Amino acid sequence: MRVNRIIADLVVPDLEAAKSFYTDYLGLDDEEFNLGWVARYTSRETGANVQLLTSDATGPEAPVVSVLTDDVDAAYAEAVERGYEIVHPLTTEAWGVRRFFVRAPGGNVLNVVGHPD
Template identity: 70%
Template sequence: MHAIRIMPNLRVADIGAARSFYTGFLGLGTEEFDLGWVARYTSPETGANVQLVTRDATSAEDAAISVHTPDVDAAYAEAQSLGYEIVHPLTVEEWGVRRFLVRAPDGNIVNVVAHRD
């Protein structure tokens, strides 16, 4: 597996209610996207970012982090060969990513994702 970016997924009850803290106080002023259940905010100066998540739209489990990789198919095959529990199968989601969710041995759920170019 080749990770090119790892992003925290913070669980929030309401993205709209949480937005001003992350965009104002923390300075993550750029909203990269907001799907209603997940939104990403980034600092225009530093590139620091975070995703706020209310509840994953298609997976029964929520991920603690999202790991971006250029080859999600290879990562999926490797996770399977190592015997890790796949909690959401390799899927092309309607919002344009290809991803799967895997349980780490410590119990954390990891969203492994590749964006279409």
């Protein structure tokens, strides 16, 4: 598995209430997407970004980071082979990504995601 990018996932009670802190104060000026329960804000200048979520639409708990990989199926197979706890099974989600959640040693839940070509 090759990791292409890791994005912090911050849980907030209200996306709209939190938005101005990250856009106005931190200067993350581009809303890449907003699904109502998760939104990503990015600086056009630097590429720095963060994802805000109120909860996860299909997963049983919110992840702390999203790990974008070039081969999510291979990442899933390796996680299973290594005996890591799968918190959310490998799923093709309605919004177009393929992902699973895995619990890392120490308890953090990671959203491992692949985007179709």
